[in-house]
Each structure stands twice: as C-alpha cells, then as structure tokens.
Amino acid sequence: MRIFDRSFATALLFAASAIVASPAIAEVWADKVDPWVLDQLKRSPAGESEFLIVLAEQADLAGSAALPTKVAKGRYVFERLRATAARTQGPIVEELARAGVVHWPFWIANLIWARGDAGALAAIASRPDVAGIAANPSVAAERPRPGSDAGSTTTAGASRLVHVPGAVEWNLTQVNAPQLWALGYTGQGAVIAGQDTGYDWTHAALQGKYRGWDGANADHNFNWHDAIHVAGSSCGANSPVPCDDNSHGTHTMGTMVGDDGAANQIGMAPDARWIGCRNMNSGDGTPATYTECWQWFLAPTDLANQNPDPAAAPDVINNSWGCPLSEGCDTNATNAMRLVVENVRAAGIVPVTSAGNSGSSCSSVSTPAAIYDASFTVGSTTSTDAASSSSSRGPVTVDGSNRMKPDISAPGSNVRSSTPGGSYASFSGTSMAGPHVAGLVALLLSIDPALAGNVDRIEALLRTTAFHPTAVSQVCGGVDTNVFPNNTFGAGRIDALALYTFYVLFRDGFESQSTGEWSVTVF
Numbered sequence: 001m002r003i004f005d006r007s008f009a010t011a012l013l014f015a016a017s018a019i020v021a022s023p024a025i026a027e028v029w030a031d032k033v034d035p036w037v038l039d040q041l042k043r044s045p046a047g048e049s050e051f052l053i054v055l056a057e058q059a060d061l062a063g064s065a066a067l068p069t070k071v072a073k074g075r076y077v078f079e080r081l082r083a084t085a086a087r088t089q090g091p092i093v094e095e096l097a098r099a100g101v102v103h104w105p106f107w108i109a110n111l112i113w114a115r116g117d118a119g120a121l122a123a124i125a126s127r128p129d130v131a132g133i134a135a136n137p138s139v140a141a142e143r144p145r146p147g148s149d150a151g152s153t154t155t156a157g158a159s160r161l162v163h164v165p166g167a168v169e170w171n172l173t174q175v176n177a178p179q180l181w182a183l184g185y186t187g188q189g190a191v192i193a194g195q196d197t198g199y200d201w202t203h204a205a206l207q208g209k210y211r212g213w214d215g216a217n218a219d220h221n222f223n224w225h226d227a228i229h230v231a232g233s234s235c236g237a238n239s240p241v242p243c244d245d246n247s248h249g250t251h252t253m254g255t256m257v258g259d260d261g262a263a264n265q266i267g268m269a270p271d272a273r274w275i276g277c278r279n280m281n282s283g284d285g286t287p288a289t290y291t292e293c294w295q296w297f298l299a300p301t302d303l304a305n306q307n308p309d310p311a312a313a314p315d316v317i318n319n320s321w322g323c324p325l326s327e328g329c330d331t332n333a334t335n336a337m338r339l340v341v342e343n344v345r346a347a348g349i350v351p352v353t354s355a356g357n358s359g360s361s362c363s364s365v366s367t368p369a370a371i372y373d374a375s376f377t378v379g380s381t382t383s384t385d386a387a388s389s390s391s392s393r394g395p396v397t398v399d400g401s402n403r404m405k406p407d408i409s410a411p412g413s414n415v416r417s418s419t420p421g422g423s424y425a426s427f428s429g430t431s432m433a434g435p436h437v438a439g440l441v442a443l444l445l446s447i448d449p450a451l452a453g454n455v456d457r458i459e460a461l462l463r464t465t466a467f468h469p470t471a472v473s474q475v476c477g478g479v480d481t482n483v484f485p486n487n488t489f490g491a492g493r494i495d496a497l498a499l500y501t502f503y504v505l506f507r508d509g510f511e512s513q514s515t516g517e518w519s520v521t522v523f
Contacts, residue, residue, distance in 0.1 A: 028126065029122055029125040029126040032125045032130065032131070032133055033121065033125050033132070033133040034051070034133060034134050034135040036135035037049050037051045037121065037133055037135050040135075041117070041118055041121065046117075047117050047118065048115055048116060049115070049116070049121070050114070050115045050136040050288070051113075051114060051115075051116075051121065051133045051134065051136055052112070052114075052133070052134040052135070052136050052287060052288065052291075052336045053092065053111060053112040053113075053114060053124055053130055053133060054110070054111045054130070054131045054132045054133070054134055054335075054336050054339070055092070055110040055111060055112075056128070056129050056130060056131040057084065057110060057129070058109065058110050058339060059080045059081050059083075059110065061080055061081075061346040063076060064076050064077050064346045064347065064348070065346075067453075069348075069452070069453055070313075070315070070347075070348035070349075070452040070454075071453075072453075073346070073347055073348035073453050074298065074299075074310035074311065074313050074348055074349075074453075075311070077298070077343060077346050077347040078298060078299050078308070078310040081107045081108060081109075081110075081298075081343060082107045084107075084110050085106070085107035085110050086107075088110060089105050089110070089112060091129070092112060092124065092129065092130070093105060093112065095123065095124065095127075096112070096114055096116075096120070099116070099119075099120050099123070101114050101115070101116040101120045102114065102115045102116075103115075104288075106292070106295055107295065108291060108294050108295035108298060108343055108344070109291070109336055109339035109343055110339075111134075111291075111339075113136065113288045113291075134287065134335055134336045135287070135329065136286050136287050136288050137287070137329065138284050138286050168265045169265065169415070169416050169417075170383055171255075171383075171410075171411035171415050171416075171436065172265070172266075172267075172268060174383065174385075174493075175268075175411065175436060175440070175493070175494050175496050176495055176496045176497035176498070177268050177439075177440075177443065179496065179497040180443050180447075180497065180500055183500065185443055185446045185447050185500065186269060186271035186443070186446060187257065187268070187269025187270065187271045187272030187439065187442035187445075187446050188446045189445065189446055189449055190269065190273070190315050190316075190441070190442035190443075190445040190446060190449075190452075191211065191272065191273050191274070191275065191313075191314040191315050192256050192257060192269065192272050192273070192275075192314060192315070192316055192317075192318065192438055192439065192442050193274065193275050193276065193314035193316065193317045194249060194252055194253050194256065194276050194277075194318045194320075194435075194438075195227075195277040195278075195279040195290065195294070195297070195318075195319060195321075196244075196248055196249030196252055196253075196276070196278070196279065196280065196318075196320060196321065197244055197246035197248040197249040197250075197280045197282075197283055198226075198235055198239075198242060198244035198246070198249045198250075198276070198278035198280075199242045199243070199244050199249050199250050199253050199278075200242070200244045200250045200418070200419075200420040200421065200422075201213070201218075201224075201242035201243075203250060203254075203258075203420070203421075203422055204260040204261075204262075204422060205258035205259055205260045205264055205266060205267070205418045206250070206253055206254065206257065206418060208259075208261070209258070209259075209270070209271075209272065209273060209274055210242070210273070210274055211273040211274065211275050212242075218241075220240060220241055220242070220303060221301075221302040221303050222275075222301065222302060223275045223276075224241065224242045224276055224277070224303075225276075225278075225292075225293065225296040225300070225305075226238050226239045226240075226277070227277055227278060227289040227290075227292035228279075228281045228289060230281065232281055232282060233245035233281055233282040235278065235281075239278065240303055242276055242278075243278070244420050245281070245282050246280065246282060246283045247419045247420050247425075248280075248283065248320070248431065250420050251417045251418060251419055251425065251427055251431075251432070252318060252417070252431060252432070252434070252435045253274055253276065253318075253435070254266045254267060254417035254418030254424075254435075255267060255268065255415060255417045255432060255435035255436060255439065256268060256269060256272070256274065256318060256435045256439045256442070257269055257270060257273075257274050257439065258270070258417060258418050264424060266416060266417045266418060266424070267439060268435070268436055268438075268439020268440060268442070268443065268496075269439040269442035269443050269446070271446070272439070272442035275297075275300065275314060277293035277296055277297065278293075279292070279321070285321060285323075287323060287329060287336060287337055287368075290321070290323065290337065290340075290369075291340050294317075294340045294341070295340075297313060297314055297317055297344070297349065298310060298313055298343070298344055298349070299312075299313065300312040310347070313349060314349060315349065315350065315442065315452055316349065316350040316351075316438045316441040316442065317344070317349055317351055317352065318352050318434050318437075318438040319351065319352060319353040319354065319369060319375075319434065320354045320430070320434050320435065321354070321431075322354070322356050322367035322368070322369075323337065323367055323368045324366070329367065329368050335368065337369055337372075338368065338369075338372050338374070341369050341372050341374045341375055342372075342374045344374075345374045345455055348452070348453030348454070348455060349455070350376060350438075350441050350455050350458055350459070351369070351374060351375050351376060352375075352376050352378060352434050352438045352441070353369045353370045353372075353375040353376065353377050354377075354378055354429070354431050354433060354434040355370050355377050355378055355391060355392040355405065355406040355430045355433075356370055356392035356430060357390040357391065357392065357429045357430055357431075358392045359387075359388070359390050359391045359392045359393050360387070360389050360390070360391070360393065360474075361393065362395070362474075362475075362476035362477065362487065363393065363396070363397045363398075363476070363477075364392040364393050365377065365392040365394045365395075365396055365405040365406060366392070366397075366398045370392070370405065370406075371398060371399060371401075371403070371405065373401075373403060375407075376407050376437065376459050376462075377406040377407045377490070378406055378407070378408055378410055378430060378433045378434040378490075379391045379392070379406035379410075379412075379430060379488065379489060379490060380409065380410070380412025380428075380429065380432065381409050381410065381411055381412060381413070381433070381469065381493050382411070382413040382414075383414065385467070385469040385470075386469070386471070387469075387471065387474075387481070387488050387489060388412055388413045388428065388429075388430075390428075390429065390430075391406075391412065391430055391433075391488075392405075392406070393405075393406075393474075393476050393487050394406065394476060394477060394487035394488075395476065395477035395487050402477065404477065404479070404485060404486075404487055404490070405487065405490070406487075406490040407463065407485075407490045407491065408437060408462055408463060408489075408491050408492065408493075408494060409433065409466075409490055409492065409493045409494070410433040410434070410436035410437050410440075410493060411432070411433060412428060412429055412430050412431070412432040412434075412436075413428045413432075414426050414428055415427060415428065415432040415433075417432070437494060440462060440496055440499065441458055441462075444458060444461065444462075444499060444503070447500060447503060447504075448503065448507075461499060462491070462494060462499065463485070463490075463491035463492075464491075464502065465494075465495055465498040465499040465501075465503075466484075466491040466493060466494055466495060466498075467492050467493045467494075467495045467498065468484050468489075468493075469489060469492065469493055470482065471488070471489075474488055476488060
C-alpha cells in the first residue's frame with residue numbers, strides 16, 4: 001500500500017505558480033489526486049506524469065433503460081455523453097492549452113487525459129469542476145499460460161487434451177454449442193467486439209468473420225481502431241489495418257467466432273461478425289487506451305476518427321485484460337474506468353470481462369474492470385468442470401463492496417484457438433474463458449434478435465441456465481462452492497443448449513425482476 005506523502009504534496013503546491021502556496025490549500029487539491037500520480041511526479045526525470053481528469057459533472061443516462069431498442073439506447077447515450085462533455089470541458093481544455101499541457105478529451109465519460117508537471121496538476125486539481133485526478137499507468141496484460149491448467153483443491157484436476165483434426169474443440173462441446181449450430185443458431189446477425197493486443201484479421205479462422213471483409217475487399221472503416229499512438233512494436237502506431245503484436249487478441253477472437261471451414265472449429269459463434277480495437281502495445285495498456293477503445297465501440301468511426309456512428313456499435317465486447325491496483329488503477333469513487341463501463345452498459349452493450357488469474361484464494365478478483373458491478377465477470381473451468389486453479393475468486397473486497405464475483409464461468413484451461421500467422425495454440429487463463437461468454441451472447445441473439453440491447457435480461461438468462469458443477473467445498477465470502485451462485489463459479493458454467501431450451505420453452509412465462517433475475521409466472 002502506498003503511503004500518501006503530505007510533505008511532497010505541499011512541495012508540489014509551491015511549484016504551482018497559478019495557486020497561492022499554503023499547506024492548507026495543499027490538503028484540498030492533493031486529496032483529489034491518486035497517489036500514483038504524485039509518486040510518478042516525484043520519480044519522473046522530466047517532473048511530469050500522465051493522469052485522467054475526472055470532471056464533477058457526469059451525464060445522467062437513466063433514461064436509456066426505458067428505450068425499446070439497442071439502436072435507440074446507443075443513440076441516446078452517445079448524444080447525452082457528447083453533449084455533457086461539450087458543455088463542461090471547455091474551461092479546463094482552455095486552461096490546459098494556455099499552460100502548454102498535452103491533453104486529449106474523452107466523452108465516453110466526462111474526463112480528459114493529460115500529461116503535465118506539478119504546477120499543471122495542482123492548478124487543475126484545485127478547480128471546483130474537477131472531481132478527481134485518476135492514474136494512467138502502463139499495465140502489462142496477464143499472460144495466458146500454454147497448455148493445461150489443473151483444477152484447484154476445490155475441484156478435480158483437468159486432463160491434458162489432444163486436438164483431433166476436423167473435430168470440434170472440447171471446450172465448445174463442453175458448453176453444448178454444436179447443438180445450437182445444428183438447430184441453425186450460429187451467431188448470425190450479431191456483432192462481437194474485442195479490445196486486446198490486436199487481431200490477425202487475415203487468419204483463415206477469422207477473416208471470413210470480420211465485418212470489414214465482404215469476401216473480396218476489405219474496408220476497415222467503422223470496423224477497426226488502433227488506440228496505440230506510439231511506435232514500439234511490430235504493429236507500429238495508429239495501424240490502419242487490424243494487427244496483433246502479441247498473439248493474445250487473435251487467440252481470444254478465435255474462441256468467439258473462429259472457423260476455417262476445414263479442420264479448425266474453434267469459435268462459439270462462427271457466423272457472428274467481429275470488429276476490434278488494439279488497446280495494448282506489445283501487451284501493455286493504460287486506462288486511457290482501454291477508455292479509447294470503449295469509446296470507439298460505443299460509436300465506431302472511420303479510420304480518420306471521424307463520423308462516429310452508434311448504430312455500428314457491437315452487441316457485446318470481450319475484455320480479456322485487467323488493470324491491477326498495484327500499478328495505480330484505483331477503485332475510488334472518481335475512477336474513470338468504472339464510469340466508462342457503466343456508460344457502455346447503458347448503451348445496451350454487454351461488457352464481458354475476465355476475472356483474472358490470481359486464484360485460488362478468496363477475494364482475488366481484485367482488478368478493474370472485473371470488480372465492477374456493471375461488468376459481466378467470467379471465471380475459468382477445466383475439461384472436468386473443475387474451477388481452474390488460477391481463476392480468481394470473490395468476493396470483491398478491494399473497493400469495500402464485498403460484491404459476489406465472478407458472475408459466471410466458462411472453459412478456460414487448455415483452450416486451443418488461433419494465433420498470428422495462421423497458427424493455433426492452446427492457452428490457459430480467464431482470458432480464454434471470457435470469449436466463450438461473448439460468443440454465447442451472440443448465439444442467444446441469433447435465437448432472438450429482439451434481445452439486443454437488453455443487457456440485464458441477457459445476463460439473467462445466462463445465469464439462470466448455467467450448469468452447476470459439483471465441487472469439493474471452498475467457502476469464499478461465506479458461500480460454499482456447492483451453493484449457487486458462489487464466489488468461485490458465479491452462477492455456474494455456461495450451457496448453450498440449456499439456454500436455448502429454457503428460452504424457447506419459458507420466455508413467455510418469465511418476468512424480468514428488478515434484481516435482473518427471473519421468476520416463474522404460475523399458469
């Protein structure tokens with residue numbers, strides 16, 4: 001835990017020419033600044049730090065819940081967010097410009113990225129229209145492990161699986177996805193998004209599923225965005241075409257939609273279309289790059305970052321990454337990413353997020369965005385329906401909420417999928433589990449396209465129909481693993497066939513409750 005350095009904060013105040021230097025004022029503005037930002041100022045040879053300015057006024061999006069369609073919700077949220085940013089950011093942007101501070105405004109939440117020195121920080125943090133200053137650290141993605149991932153002491157172990165050419169992968173069979181395909185539900189009509197290390201869009205398992213490919217020509221406008229604006233990897237900066245400098249992203253997208261039409265049936269929803277955003281540079285992202293991808297998904301733009309169109313937004317976004325508190329990603333009330341995820345959800349987009357690989361201890365779901373109530377957080381299971389040993393458990397304690405997490409689970413150990421260059425490999429981690437859930441959302445939308453935009457109902461259906469694995473007891477947050485939902489499996493392991501059967505038989509006899517769950521109407 002970082003200790004807040006009051007003496008350093010006071011020293012920063014004296015460096016700010018725009019403010020009267022006094023320890024009393026230092027207490028006021030410094031309390032609004034994430035300690036990571038102050039620490040970086042102290043350590044930086046240039047005396048500068050990156051930070052996110054979170055404005056006090058945030059858009060009220062409550063009205064989106066009453067809108068009947070995803071398109072209507074997306075347009076409403078987009079317009080409200082843009083209007084709030086346009087009306088309130090001007091004075092701060094002007095002050096930053098006068099001070100020569102490099103900055104970039106966002107509208108997905110009312111915040112501004114900036115890089116400045118102590119004087120700029122003190123001046124901005126002292127403003128009454130600024131709620132807080134959040135950190136913007138560079139965060140290394142959790143690397144998936146090759147091969148198998150044994151079950152923990154709470155479950156049986158996982159066997160190492162061998163790929164059989166031409167056969168559907170074990171993880172898809174485990175969740176009964178092929179049964180839905182046989183019924184004609186393959187994700188058609190749904191759009192899946194991923195923000196990750198990027199994507200090898202020409203991979204045989206992915207190219208035909210890319211929304212920017214018509215079978216003969218590519219159009220990356222509104223289908224691809226690169227949030228990395230500096231060089232340093234094989235993708236370079238601002239790549240105009242989808243690329244992957246790490247392999248993580250290509251693997252996750254394969255689990256969502258991948259199928260080469262031959263021997264590699266690796267994707268949950270092989271007829272869904274995908275779009276993508278690169279949020280990491282050689283595996284390292286920041287809250288600002290994550291935020292930029294979230295914003296682009298809510299209203300995709302052309303390659304010049306113009307003409308945002310909320311009607312082109314995806315139905316579901318997969319987020320197989322984490323932003324640890326140890327790197328400065330805070331969970332306080334002004335945390336920018338929490339606001340962003342809540343706004344994406346209000347737009348009718350399902351935010352699927354991997355739980356993390358810090359298990360098997362309790363309360364190891366500990367990083368944004370997995371900890372948020374607005375995120376649909378996914379734990380990992382093995383081929384024997386055990387909880388993967390590394391899969392993070394709840395409850396969430398880092399923010400004091402004691403919130404139950406994960407929300408649901410899916411196969412994540414020894415999952416074979418696509419990798420750049422036309423290859424395939426088996427990785428393990430909750431990064432591999434999350435894409436199964438994103439793919440299942442697409443399958444559900446091919447069953448009933450009218451569900452698009454109804455995030456609460458979609459999530460409730462997945463929870464209600466989840467399979468309940470039998471596990472050796474582990475009690476986290478006072479809940480045993482054999483009581484569902486719990487803090488190891490959430491509502492259970494996803495089951496595509498059970499989801500279909502339940503929805504077709506009972507959709508007219510069930511009512512959505514305020515809790516997002518379902519109850520039977522007696523006939």
